[in-house]
Amino acid sequence: MSASDLRHWLRLCLIPGIGPERQRELLATFGLPERIFAAGQFSLAQVIGEKLATALRTHDNSALVETALAWANEPGNAILTLGDAAYPQALLQIADPPSLLYAKGRVELLQQPAIAMVGARAATPQGEANAEAFAEAFAAANLTVISGLALGVDAAAHRGALKAAGSTIAVIGTGADRIYPARNAALARRIAENGLVISEFPLGTPPTPYNFPRRNRIISGLARGVLVVEAAVDSGSLITARTAIEQGRDVFAIPGSIHSPQARGCHRLIKQGAKLVESAQDVLEELDWAHNAHIAPVVSQASADAEELGLLGQMGFDPVDPDTLGTRAGLTPDALFAILTTLELDGRIARLAGGRFQRIT
Structure with a gap:
């Protein structure tokens, strides 16, 4: 995509008040952003109303557009639009694909078969160990591991994939130039160097509560299935699972102790039809991916007295x-x-x- 074309996409997507749904309505009606900006006030108002039509024709966001273009020109960075051949095909299948994706790292991973892993931020030690072990096995089986870079299960999943020298994608709820939480800054750098960090939010976007449930649809949308490792009954991970079901993705859950609050969300999912799994092999077989697996046998712990x-x-x-x-x-x-x-x-x-x-x- 030329810089001129990308400039029009950025100009459209950075107008306050014209969110993804309105953007898709405009694109469906007029075609590419250049044609949207060439349309008259009356035609635009028929689609998005007078107020937004006026904002689209008069709002000056050129400084933000140029900042984004400069960021995209930095080594390893890219901005993908719905019109790009490199835009992930899996997201085109969901109801509300983002118009733009800000990407840092290996954009080719967006076209690879993937499994999403989500779970509790305040994970138990066993939960983190499970997440890391499952992710390592998935990466060894040539599946890209997708998660959200949060503390707990997400971070463990990313670490497990990197440990196997496999690929991993972090879908974040801030601008791609910001890292949240700060404690995962070093992990984010490793992912950008060896995998991919993506965001639909404009550069500079801070972490806000609304962003994270919204980014969850991208986590599930990119994947063939979603594995919930640990989750309380009010966990955001259950939002991801529900979104995955709406998108036609498989949902898996690891059972835990009946006494653990962090297991109750997984148990609820299993009661509602999620597939109970006890090993990575269970997931691979359900996805009909077992023939691609190259999972090393479990190494026994050193003998104890x-x-x-x-x-x-x-x-x-x-x-x-x-x-x-x-x-x-x-x-x-x-x-x-x-x-x-x-x-x-x-x-x-x-x-x-x-x-x-x-x-x-």
């Missing part, structure tokens, strides 16, 4: 407090905490809020 194995057996996989665990195992507090410390340092258990512990598979 009898006391540690015995305590892990007594612990089970639900969170447990030290008093209950000590009673189960018949250990004194000193002996119990000596073993717990070793297991925590080895990464086989995690310390949770309230002084409880949980085994990590």
